[in-house]
Amino acid sequence: MAAKRSKVDGGDAALVALAQATCKRLMRANDASHDYSHAFRVAATARELALTEAATHTTHAAASSDGGGEGEPLYVDALVVELAATLHDVADHKARCWGCSLFRC
Numbered sequence: 001m002a003a004k005r006s007k008v009d010g011g012d013a014a015l016v017a018l019a020q021a022t023c024k025r026l027m028r029a030n031d032a033s034h035d036y037s038h039a040f041r042v043a044a045t046a047r048e049l050a051l052t053e054a055a056t057h058t059t060h061a062a063a064s065s066d067g068g069g070e071g072e073p074l075y076v077d078a079l080v081v082e083l084a085a086t087l088h089d090v091a092d093h094k095a096r097c098w099g100c101s102l103f104r105c
Helices: 011-027 036-056 078-086
Strands: none
Touching (some): 011 036, 011 078
């Protein structure tokens, strides 16, 4: 049985684009170690890892009780992983203050 994986398309693509635009707007003035390019690289790596993990691992809880089966494929929501990775440094307290009410300095 093939691993269940989320794919980014349709409305998901619009959500990813919104997260990227938000990240870029809020992080563009950060130094190169934690600017939006960093977040986009992390997101690409995280998504690839999520899909690889989903394709190669099964859940332990779903394994057969006699220990002889492989269990169900591990479900990884690649969209959630990509969004979390894209936005992971947006509210980092070590980054500069953006003057936005979302952030308290």
